[in-house]
Amino acid sequence: MNIVVLVKQVPDSGAERTLSADFSVDRASSSNVINEMDEYAIEEALKIKEAHGGEVTVLTVGPAGATDSIRKALSMGPDKAVHVQDDALHGSCAVATSKVLAAALRTLSPDLILSGAESTDGRVQVVPHMLAELLGVAALTGARKLTVDGSQLTVERQTDEGYEVVTAATPAIVSVWDTINEPRYPSFKGIMAAKKKPVQALTLGDLGISGDEVGFAGATSQVLEFNKRPARTGGAKVVDEGNGGEQLVSYLASEKFV
């Protein structure tokens, strides 16, 4: 099976994050890492390859510095990578990013596209759906479990209430949550091999996309202002006046912990 995993480089969600003066994600002042959810997508791709054979390609759209994340992704085990890099991409919205990813995916003709269900920087969760639309393939999103049987895909789709079982035939795109597996650590051999794996560089020109379709110029949405996240407030206090247990359970239920 020809699998492509979408890997995005994001600012480390564990560190202080902010926006640049132009309201794009500030990538300069924090350390950048693989979007955490994408590591689960890589793991799932590697497991499918190990069980069914095939090839795993990492696809990244991002600036030059994203090569660090591509190398890290390759050290986990994928076979090769494609890096779409172009200065005109700076400031791209989800629609434009999807257009670029779709163009790159057409050059790879994957049976299965895997991605994280969201990125920790943008968190809009729409790119997998947009790609499905642009490529004319099925979208199985928010998976907590994926089963491959020949060309048949079965997904347990995580929802607030429980899960739905959805199926589709390849080619398809599946986005995954962090409940789907436990990503492996890059092995020593994987680390040593990563630098030797092929990374194909593509520009917008290579994909037949003009600069004004992407970046700030082609953005369908515009950030006008932003505010810092409000400081944490004290949580709910439960005072036990005989019904403390009930209050506690109803709080946990309202937060969907029980």
Added chain:
Amino acid sequence: MTSFVESQERRDLRAAVFQLGSRYGESYFYSAAARGAKTTELWGEAAKAGYLGVSIPEEYGGGGGDIGDLAAVVEELATAGCPLLLLVVSPAIVGTIIARSGTDEQRRRWLPGLATGEARYAFGITEPDAGSNSHQIITRARRDGDDWILNGRKTYISGVDEAGHVLVVGRTEDARTGKLKPALFMVPTGAAGFEYQPIETGLVSPEKQFSLFFDDVRLPADALVGREDAGLDQLFAGLNPERIMAASQATGTARWALRKAVDYAGQRKVWDTPIGAHQAIAHPLAQIHVEVEAARLLTQKAAALDAAGDLLAAGEAANMAKYAAAEAACKAVDQAIQTHGGNGLATEYGLVQALANVRLSRIAPVSREMALNFIAQFSLKLPRSY
């Protein structure tokens, strides 16, 4: 390392190992120690990723890296709060000696287990009457037909309860001329006539220390590693990695303590500003940071020289690195405790448990004094007193 910056692969390895170690951290390490448990889960995960076998040759299933790669693994685990002592012993000392001095058959027998991390081997050199003076080693082996019969004692041997075999430094009986002619034997921990007893220490570690007793332990001919008359070379092949690893474990522990101190000093307010803003707190930490980085650079130099095959120069650098690293680690833990005030002595903060461990790095695998003797005589050409 051909420059003052490690290769990208080495840095990636560090990042991956630190990430794994951080999922465990000092709370895992010290709670295992308190319960009398081992670090089985961490060892298993690190082994699975190939981190424990990085320095074992590829043809035996290892990573094909050098001692610098293994030193990076032990340092990053210690930086994450998990100083695994057996890594210094099993893959580093025993693995290097067998890889460099063992017969083809011995390599095929012993190295694959070290490559996967499934096998663990202890190393026994110190004796009650031959501490730093390994010329006084009296553990001896005599021939009986094709077999060897081993008699003697060892003390302060780490991790024997977790090891399948101990690589024992002895002497062959007819070589008792007073001049050290070490002969190395792989001794199964279950061998008849071999007993070991734990030594109660104040060290807070899942890995324990043991006294070993060999009473007519019968070993097959191939228990002898390498050649009977291999002399010091065979032993030295393992001692450079030992010192490089001990230094790395110490610098890792120093970085761990420094990080805890810095985090605390950045947040703890007694008056209006965090205490880290006060120079009385900040300067000692800055000074220790310099000393740790200096020790790391020396350690990396020693590893690079050892990997390049210049064992003599590596030995000099490894002794200096071990000295500098142990001093930095002792200072770092001491100052981290001072920075924490009373909390520095609370077990919750994990620092007080590290006190004896860093103190150990000043004593073992070679004492500060013997390291300085070596530097005085070898580097400075001063006359020797013993």
